[in-house]
Amino acid sequence: MAIADTKSATDLVEAAPRNGRAVSAAFWRVVGEALPDALIVFDDTGLILAVNAAATATFRFTEDELTRHPITLILPVGAGIERLIGDGSVESPSPVEIQCADKAGLPVVAEVAVAAADAGLGDGRVWIAVFRALSARKAADALLIEVEERLASITANLPGVVFQRVMSRDGRITYPFFTAGVRQVFGFAPEDMRVTAEGCLDVIHWADRADHLAAIRESGLSLSACTEEFRAISKDGEVRWLRGTSRPHALPNGDLLWDGVLIDVTDRKRAEQTLQMIMDHAADSIITIDVAGRIESVNAAVEKLFGYAAAEIVGESVSALMPEPYRSQHDNYVARYLDTGEGKIIGQGPRELVGRRRDGSVFALELATSEVRLEGRRVFIGIGRDITKRKETEAALRETEQRLRNIASNLPGIVFQRVLRPDGLLEYPYVSDGSRDVLGIEPAAIEADGSLFLGALAPEIRDSFLSTLRRSARTLEPIEEDLRVITRAGQIRWLRGRSRPRLLPNGSVAWEGVMLDVSERRAAEEQLTFLAYYDPLTQVGNRALFLERFTAACDRMTATSPPLAVLSLGIDRFSIINTTMGHAVGDKVLTAVADRLKSCLGDGDTIARAGGDRFLMLLTGLADEHEIMITVEQILVRIQDPMPIQGEDFEVTASIGISVLPGDGKDGETLVKNADAALLRAKTSGPGTFQRFTQEMNEGAVKTLSLQHRLRRALDQEEFVPFFQPQVDLVDGRIVGMEALVRWMSPEGMVSPAEFIPIAEEYGLIDGICEQVLRASCQLVQDWQNEGLPVVPVAVNISGRQFHQPRRLVHTLETVLSESGLAPQLLELELTESSAMRDPDTAISVVRMLTGMGLGCSIDDFGTGYSSLSVLKRFPIQKLKIDRSFVMDITNDPNDAAIVTAIVAMAHALRLKVVAEGVEEISHLEFLRGLGCDTMQGYLFSRPVPAADMRTMLAEGRRLKIPT
Numbered sequence: 001m002a003i004a005d006t007k008s009a010t011d012l013v014e015a016a017p018r019n020g021r022a023v024s025a026a027f028w029r030v031v032g033e034a035l036p037d038a039l040i041v042f043d044d045t046g047l048i049l050a051v052n053a054a055a056t057a058t059f060r061f062t063e064d065e066l067t068r069h070p071i072t073l074i075l076p077v078g079a080g081i082e083r084l085i086g087d088g089s090v091e092s093p094s095p096v097e098i099q100c101a102d103k104a105g106l107p108v109v110a111e112v113a114v115a116a117a118d119a120g121l122g123d124g125r126v127w128i129a130v131f132r133a134l135s136a137r138k139a140a141d142a143l144l145i146e147v148e149e150r151l152a153s154i155t156a157n158l159p160g161v162v163f164q165r166v167m168s169r170d171g172r173i174t175y176p177f178f179t180a181g182v183r184q185v186f187g188f189a190p191e192d193m194r195v196t197a198e199g200c201l202d203v204i205h206w207a208d209r210a211d212h213l214a215a216i217r218e219s220g221l222s223l224s225a226c227t228e229e230f231r232a233i234s235k236d237g238e239v240r241w242l243r244g245t246s247r248p249h250a251l252p253n254g255d256l257l258w259d260g261v262l263i264d265v266t267d268r269k270r271a272e273q274t275l276q277m278i279m280d281h282a283a284d285s286i287i288t289i290d291v292a293g294r295i296e297s298v299n300a301a302v303e304k305l306f307g308y309a310a311a312e313i314v315g316e317s318v319s320a321l322m323p324e325p326y327r328s329q330h331d332n333y334v335a336r337y338l339d340t341g342e343g344k345i346i347g348q349g350p351r352e353l354v355g356r357r358r359d360g361s362v363f364a365l366e367l368a369t370s371e372v373r374l375e376g377r378r379v380f381i382g383i384g385r386d387i388t389k390r391k392e393t394e395a396a397l398r399e400t401e402q403r404l405r406n407i408a409s410n411l412p413g414i415v416f417q418r419v420l421r422p423d424g425l426l427e428y429p430y431v432s433d434g435s436r437d438v439l440g441i442e443p444a445a446i447e448a449d450g451s452l453f454l455g456a457l458a459p460e461i462r463d464s465f466l467s468t469l470r471r472s473a474r475t476l477e478p479i480e481e482d483l484r485v486i487t488r489a490g491q492i493r494w495l496r497g498r499s500r501p502r503l504l505p506n507g508s509v510a511w512e513g514v515m516l517d518v519s520e521r522r523a524a525e526e527q528l529t530f531l532a533y534y535d536p537l538t539q540v541g542n543r544a545l546f547l548e549r550f551t552a553a554c555d556r557m558t559a560t561s562p563p564l565a566v567l568s569l570g571i572d573r574f575s576i577i578n579t580t581m582g583h584a585v586g587d588k589v590l591t592a593v594a595d596r597l598k599s600c601l602g603d604g605d606t607i608a609r610a611g612g613d614r615f616l617m618l619l620t621g622l623a624d625e626h627e628i629m630i631t632v633e634q635i636l637v638r639i640q641d642p643m644p645i646q647g648e649d650f651e652v653t654a655s656i657g658i659s660v661l662p663g664d665g666k667d668g669e670t671l672v673k674n675a676d677a678a679l680l681r682a683k684t685s686g687p688g689t690f691q692r693f694t695q696e697m698n699e700g701a702v703k704t705l706s707l708q709h710r711l712r713r714a715l716d717q718e719e720f721v722p723f724f725q726p727q728v729d730l731v732d733g734r735i736v737g738m739e740a741l742v743r744w745m746s747p748e749g750m751v752s753p754a755e756f757i758p759i760a761e762e763y764g765l766i767d768g769i770c771e772q773v774l775r776a777s778c779q780l781v782q783d784w785q786n787e788g789l790p791v792v793p794v795a796v797n798i799s800g801r802q803f804h805q806p807r808r809l810v811h812t813l814e815t816v817l818s819e820s821g822l823a824p825q826l827l828e829l830e831l832t833e834s835s836a837m838r839d840p841d842t843a844i845s846v847v848r849m850l851t852g853m854g855l856g857c858s859i860d861d862f863g864t865g866y867s868s869l870s871v872l873k874r875f876p877i878q879k880l881k882i883d884r885s886f887v888m889d890i891t892n893d894p895n896d897a898a899i900v901t902a903i904v905a906m907a908h909a910l911r912l913k914v915v916a917e918g919v920e921e922i923s924h925l926e927f928l929r930g931l932g933c934d935t936m937q938g939y940l941f942s943r944p945v946p947a948a949d950m951r952t953m954l955a956e957g958r959r960l961k962i963p964t
Contacts, residue, residue, distance in 0.1 A: 035052055035054060035130070036054055037054055037130050037131060037132045037133075038051070038052070038054045038055035038057075038058040038059065038110070038130070038131035038132075038133070039051065039052040039054065039055060039128070039129070039130050039131075040055050040066070040071060040074075040128075040129045040131065041126050041127070041128055041129075042071045042081075042126065042127050042129065043125075043126055043127070044081075044125070044127070045070075045081075046070050046071045046072060046080070046081035047068065047069070047070060047071075048066050048067050048068065048069055048070070048071050048073075049067065049126060050067065051063055051066045051067060055131070058102070058108060058110075058131060058133055059073075059074050059100070059101075059102045059103060059108065060102040060103040060104060061073070061074075061102075061103050065103070071084070071129075074100045074101060074102070074108075075098075075100060075101070076098070076099055076100065076101065077101075079098075083098065084112065084114050084127070084129055085114055085116075085127055095111050095112060095113045096111070096112055097109065097110070097111050097112075097134065098110065098112055100131065108131075108133060109133070109134045110131040110132060110133050110134060111131075111132045111134055112129055112130070112131050112132075113129070113130050114127055114128070114129045114130075115127070115128050116128075159181075159184075159185075159263060159264045160181055160185060160242065160244065160261060160262045160263035160264045161178055161179055161181040161182050161185055161186075161242075161261070161262045162177075162178070162179040162181065162259075162260070162261050162262075163175055163177060163178050163179070163246075163260055163261075163262065164176050164177040164257060164258065164259055164260075165216070165246060165257070165258040165260065166251075166255055166256065166257050166258075167199075167216070167220050167255065167256045167258075168255050169253075169254045169255060171199075172199060173195065173199025173200075173216065174195060174199075175193060175195060175201065177190075178190035178193055184264075185232075185234070185240065185242070185262075185264050186203050186232060186234050186235060186240075187234045187235030187236055188203070188235055196209075198213060199213065199216075200212060200213055201232075203232040203233055203234070204230050204231070204232055204233075205230060205231035205232060205233060205239065207231070208230035208231050209230075211230075212228070212230050215227060215228075216258075219246070219248055219258070220248055220256050223248050223249070223250070223256075224248075225245050225246070225247050226245065226246045226247075226248065226258060226260070227245060228242065228243065228244040228245060228246055228260060228262055229241075229242070229243045229244075230242060239266075240264060240266040241264070241265050241266045241268075241269035241270075242262040242263065242264055242265065242266075243262070243263055243265045244260055244261045244262040244263050245260060245261065246258035246259060246260025246261070247259060247260070279299035279300075280299050280300040280301075281300070282299055282301055283301060283385070284301060284383050284384065284385045285298070285299065285301040285302040285305045285306075285382075285383070285384040285385065286298070286299045286301065286302065286381065286382070286383055287299075287302055287318060287381070287382040287383075287384070288379055288380070288381055288382075289318050289369075289379070289380040289381075289382060290377075290378075290379065290380075291377075291378050291380075292317075293317050293318055293319065294315055294316065294317060294318070295313050295314050295315065295316055295317075295318050296314065296379070297310075297314065298310050298313060298314065302384075305355070305357075305384070305385075305386055306321055306355065306356075306357050306358060307357045307358035307359060308358050312358075318382065320356075321355055321356060322353060322354065322355060322356055322365075323354055323356040323362050326353050326354050349368060350366045350367065350368040351366070351367055351368070351369075352364065352365070352366055352387065353365045353366075353367050355384065355386070363386055363388050364386070364387045364388045364390075364391045365384055365385070365386065365387065366384060366385050366387045366390075367382055367383070367384045368382070368383045368384075369381070369382045369383075405432075411432070411434055411514065411516065412434070412516060412517045413434050413438060413495060413497070413514055413515050413516035413517045413518075414431060414432055414434040414435050414438055414439075414495065414514070414515045414517075415430075415431075415432035415434065415513075415514050416428055416430060416431050416432070416511075416512070416513060416514075416515065417429045417430040417431075417510060417511070417512050418450075418469075418499070418510065418511045418512075418513075419504070419508050419509070419510045419511075420469055420470070420473050420508060420509045420510075421507075421508045422506075422507040422508060425450070426450045426451070426453075426454065426466075426469070427450045428446045428447055428450045428453060429447060430447065431443040431446045431447055431453075434517070435453075437517075438485070438487070438493060438495070438517050439453075439456050439485060439487050439488065439493075440487045440488030440489055441453075441456065441488060454466075456485045456486060456487070457483060457484070457485055457486075458483075458484040458485065458486060458492075461483065461484055465481075465483065468481075469511075472501050472509075472511070473501060473509040476501050476502070476503065476509075477501070478498060478499060478500040478501070479498070479499060479501075479511070480496075480497070480498045481495065481496065481497045481498070481499075481515060482494070482495075482496050483495045483496070483515065492519075493517060493519040494517070494518050494519045494521075494522040495515040495516065495517060495518065496515065496516055496518045496521075496522075497513050497514050497515035497516060498513060499511035499512060499513025499514075500512075500513075532544060533545040533548075535594075535608070535609040537587055537590060537591060537609070538590055538591050538593075538594035538609050539591075539594070540594050540597075540598065540607050540608055540609055540615075541606060541607065541608040541609075542608055542609060542610075543608060543610050543611075543616065543672075545606075545608055546606055546608035546610075546616050546618065546668070546672075547668040547669070547672075549606040549618060550564070550566070550606075550618055550668040550671070551668060553604065553618065553620055554661070554668075562620070562621060562622055562623050562624070563622070563624070563625065563628070563660050563661055563662070563663075564618065564619070564620055564660070564661040564671075565617075565618070565619040565622060565628045565631075565658060565659075565660050565661075566616065566617070566618060566619075566658070566659045566660070566661070566668075566671040566672060566674075566675045567615075567616065567617040567618075567619065567632065567635075567656050567657070567658055567675060568610070568614065568615075568616060568656065568657040568658075568659075568672065568675035568676045568678065568679040569597070569614065569615045569616070569617060569635075569654050569655070569656045569657075569679070570612075570613055570614045570615075570654060570655050570656075570679050570683065571589070571590075571593060571613035571652055571653075571654050572652065572653045572654060572655055572683070572687035572688065573687065574586065574589070574612075574613035574652075577589055577650075577652075578838075579834070579837070579838040579839075585645060585646065588645045588646065589643065589645060589650060589652060590609070590613065592643040592645060592650075593615070593639060593643075593652065593654070594607065594609065594615065596638055596639055596641075596643070597615060597617065597635070597639075599638070600631075600634070600635050600638055601617075602619075602620070602621055603620075603621065604620040604621055605617065605618060605619055605620055605621075606618040610672075614676075614679075616672060616675070617635075619631060625660060625692075628658065628660065629658075629690075629692075632656055632658060632690050633690075635654075635656070636653070636654060636656065636688055636690065639652065639653065639654045640652070640653055640688065653687040653688035654687075654688065655679055655682040655683045655685075655687065655688065655689055655690065655691075656678075656679065656682060656689075656690035656691075657674075657675045657676060657677065657678025657679030657680070657681070657682055657690070657691055657693065658675060658678055658690060658691065658692045658693060659671045659672075659674040659675040659678060659692075659693040660692075660693075664693050674693040674697070675693060677693060677697040678690075678691040678692060678693040678694075678697055679691070680697075681697055704759060707755070707756060707759050708759055708763050708765075710746070711756060711759060711760055711763070711765050711769075712765065714744060714746065715765065715768045715769065715772070718772060719744060719745050719746060719747075720742055720743070720744055720745075720769050720772045720773060721742075721743055721745055721773075721776060721946075721947075722740035722741065722742065722743070722773045722776050722777045722780070722796075722947065723740070723741050723742075723743045723944035723945060723946055723947075724738045724739070724740055724741070724777075724794070724944065724945060724946075724947065724949075724950035725738060725739050725741060725937055725938075725942060725943065725944040725945070726738050726937070726941060726942050726950070726953060726958075727739065727792075727795075727915060727935050727936070727937045728935065728936055728937070728941050728959075728960045729934070729935055730925070730928060730929050730933055730934060730935060730936055730962070731962070732959070732962065733959040733960035733961060733962045734959055735792055735953060735954065735958065735959070736792055736935060737792050737793050737794070737795060737828070737915075737935065738792060738793075738794055738795065738950060739794075739795045739796075739797075739830070739937060739944075740773055740774075740777040740794055740795065740796045740797075741753070741797075741944045742757075742769055742770075742773045742797075743944075744756055761799070764801070766799045766801065767799055767801050767802050770796075770797065770798055770799050770802060771812055771816075773796060773797075774796050774798075774812070774813075774816055775816050775819075775820070777794050777796055778794070778816050778817065778820040778822045778827060779819075779820045779822075780947050780951075781794050781820075781822055781826055781827075782820045782821050782822040784951055784954060785822075785826075789951065789954050789955055790954055790957065791826060791954065792826075792954070793825070793826050793827065793828050793856060794826065794827060794828065795828040795829070795830050795856075795858065796827065796828070796829060796830065797829075797830045797831075797860065798829050798830070798831055799835075800831075800832065800834070800835035800838070803831050803835050803836075803843070803846060804835075804838075804839070804842070806842075806845075806846045806849060809846075810849060810850075810853070813827075813850075813853065813855070814853075823854075824853055824854030824855050825854055825855075825856070827855055827856070828855065828856035828857070828858060828878075828879075829850060829855055829856070829857050829858070830857075830858050830859075830860040830881065831843075831847075831857070831858075831859060831860065832859070832860050832861050833859050833860070833861055833862050834861075836859055836875070840874075843875070844874055844875055844876070847875055847876055847877060848876050851876050856878050856879070857875075857876070857877045857878065857879075858877055858878060858879035858880065858881055858915070859875070859877055859879070859880055859881065860881045860883075861881065861883040862880045862881055862882055862883060862903060872910065873910055877912065878912065878913060879912060879913045879914070879915055880903065880907045880912050880913075880914055880915070881914075881915045881916075881917055881937075882900055882903055882904075882914065882915070882916045882917060883917060883918075884917040884918025884938075885918075886899050886900050886903075887900065887916050887917060887918040887919060887924060887928075887938075888918050888920070888924075890924055890927050890928075891921075891923045891924065891927055897927070900916070900927075900928075900931065901931055904928075904931045904932060904933050905931075908932065913934045913935065914933050914934050914935070915933075915934065915935040915936070915937055916928050916933050916935070916936045916937070916938075917937050917938065918937075918938050919936040919937065919938030919939075919940045919941075920938050920939045920940050921940065922940070922963065924936075924938070924940065925940060925962075925963070926963065929962075936960075940960075941960045
């Protein structure tokens with residue numbers, strides 16, 4: 001055994017030879033090499049002769065710094081050698097504790113044992129001193145005290161109980177020791193802890209007692225650790241969870257003693273329960289997985305998502321919840337992660353996979369897997385969710401994004417994002433492809449250099465555009481843009497848009513919006529603006545512009561200003577021009593008249609077309625009414641000058657009505673209305689005349705307006721009824737037909753057709769009146785036929801408006817015939833000669849359509865129009881009706897007699913029947929019979945009579961007495 005293994009410095013010193021026994025070199029070598037304590041050999045003078053390695057380490061001197069130097073180097077200041085050797089006795093030394101010092105002067109407390117020995121190194125004796133540093137031992141003692149104090153503190157502050165349990169050889173269980181923690185945990189003092197007769201602590205919950213006792217007895221049989229886990233009821237009735245371990249060992253008397261610790265894990269248990277509750281109610285699926293990839297636990301969401309009960313999948317590989325190839329890939333990922341710590345799934349955030357349900361169906365799965373260390377074990381937690389709807393939403397979003405891009409690409413304009421930076425620089429981070437079509441600039445070019453868009457703006461709006469942007473950036477209010485741009489090709493285009501600003505984190509302001517290409521719309525708006533104030537045919541103003549100009553002229557008037565004259569001018573017999581020459585020529589005449597009128601205007605005067613052939617003129621700056629009349633006469637003369645149109649000279653005349661401010665009205669509408677009334681009076685006076693408005697004219701206009709309103713009400717009340725005038729055969733006097741003539745049976749009394757028909761034609765009411773008469777006539781004739789009366793065809797007049805709307809006319813006729821049940825052969829339609837000859841080709845086509853329906857057609861008032869024989873012979877009609885104006889003076893006026901004779905001869909030559917209207921005297925009858933006229937109609941036989949009287953005539957078979 002080496003010297004270094006001895007127990008103390010004293011033992012080592014005593015082991016050294018003394019009293020003349022030489023210290024062998026081997027002894028010093030063994031001591032020097034093996035001794036862990038500092039060993040110093042010195043002589044009687046205190047000179048150090050030898051040291052071991054531990055001495056140099058303890059005192060931090062080198063061997064050379066100690067040997068051949070006095071030992072007082074390591075002794076306290078002022079201490080001499082006698083501190084070590086005392087009186088020099090060589091008896092067995094007693095260890096002393098002294099404070100030495102190291103090279104740095106730091107204290108070294110050591111236990112020193114000194115003994116004299118034969119040096120074997122020369123003459124005299126030597127002293128052997130062994131220094132055992134007490135610093136480590138004192139540190140150990142201090143540590144022990146600290147540990148004991150800490151253990152006591154831990155025991156006192158332990159959230160639980162340290163206890164001892166004893167099971168005697170007869171099986172009785174007692175608890176001889178509890179720490180004070182029972183008071184904190186259970187609310188009882190240690191001495192108040194009771195044990196049941198079965199040996200169970202009385203505080204243990206009754207439901208856990210049996211399992212706890214079983215665990216104790218099993219531990220006692222096997223002498224293995226006992227797992228302590230149970231619920232306890234504290235003194236105040238609170239349920240607490242405790243968990244711990246106790247270890248048994250046998251006592252000499254055969255009893256078993258368990259030393260154990262119970263930790264209060266109530267908070268942890270509640271947290272676990274809360275966590276479990278959270279997991280069970282979590283929307284996401286949560287799975288814990290061991291290093292082998294087996295499922296350790298799942299929450300309720302997993303069961304719902306995958307369709308497995310927890311018991312079915314716990315212990316199974318998590319890859320079973322995935323279809324191939326994800327299953328194999330997942331196993332490979334986990335294996336590689338365990339081997340290398342690298343992986344594509346674990347710790348890399350959510351990853352999109354495919355999940356497989358119990359029924360084999362698959363779904364989009366997002367899985368985030370992370371690793372945790374749990375009580376030294378590696379556990380993986382997977383959080384998954386069904387992202388089917390999200391994927392559908394993403395797909396829909398992508399589709400919507402693509403759709404929006406397509407829309408942006410197809411929009412007639414530019415979709416943009418505009419950013420104004422704090423330094424004032426304008427950028428366009430996004431511009432749609434529309435910039436290429438609208439501006440001729442590639443989107444990428446504008447995105448790279450926003451000044452290109454500014455450069456495309458018309459120069460006069462660039463500054464205002466930037467000012468508007470800056471104001472919007474300050475106020476964060478939306479802006480509406482109406483921009484005039486110039487394309488690369490030099491074209492002018494208009495962009496219109498609206499965008500709302502938003503402040504970006506870096507202080508920039510961004511606008512997202514659309515600027516539509518409204519160039520065509522702008523042109524249309526300008527055209528609409530033009531149409532709102534100008535007549536597109538003549539390029540002069542319209543009524544709206546005229547009234548605006550009139551109002552402006554009135555605003556400029558003062559008390560001494562000359563009067564203002566409003567002229568209403570109408571072209572005489574303009575309808576004849578349209579009928580005979582066509583509307584194209586009529587339009588050229590209107591344009592020429594407008595040009596003539598413009599040449600008559602002075603400064604401040606205005607001309608406008610009010611519609612049709614009517615123009616309005618505002619004359620200003622004329623001194624008085626006399627000068628106004630002179631100017632009007634000059635205008636009429638100027639219009640009468642021939643107008644070259646399509647190589648021909650046209651001579652037209654015009655009539656003018658005049659009203660003057662302030663005498664004839666205070667506002668434009670009144671003055672125009674009064675001038676119109678004067679124009680109507682002028683037209684009745686003959687072409688090329690003018691009339692100054694009078695109050696009597698206004699009364700006539702009021703009467704006309706009142707009559708118009710009454711006509712509309714009469715149509716609604718069906719006050720228009722047919723009167724019938726028989727048509728008589730001039731051979732035997734029989735009634736062979738009848739004409740239905742309209743009568744207005746007003747509640748105020750019958751109104752003359754001469755009074756209301758012109759108004760009805762002027763205001764477009766004649767069509768409705770004709771339809772009412774048509775329906776009533778057809779129904780009456782059918783009723784008479786149903787009664788068995790001898791019936792004859794009824795002739796009904798149709799207006800020119802009806803005739804020139806053939807589809808509506810045919811539809812009306814078909815409806816009336818169907819509703820009344822009347823045979824088409826009993827209905828004859830009369831159209832005026834002027835209506836038929838207005839557009840002969842169309843008229844012929846319409847008449848053929850009507851005769852194709854089985855209806856008869858005749859031309860009424862023949863001789864008053866401009867019929868051409870070449871056209872007339874093409875008409876598929878059956879009758880001509882000679883106008884009463886020729887018949888009334890047939891026996892007195894040779895011209896009328898000649899005209900009637902020619903008409904009858906011509907009609908018979910064309911195999912047409914002739915009906916003479918207005919026959920009132922026997923002489924008329926005899927003349928017509930002499931010509932061979934077929935039928936007459938007039939007062940000589942009967943006036944127009946109500947339906948009841950006409951029925952009587954038919955029932956009686958009344959005839960005209962023909963002179964023999």
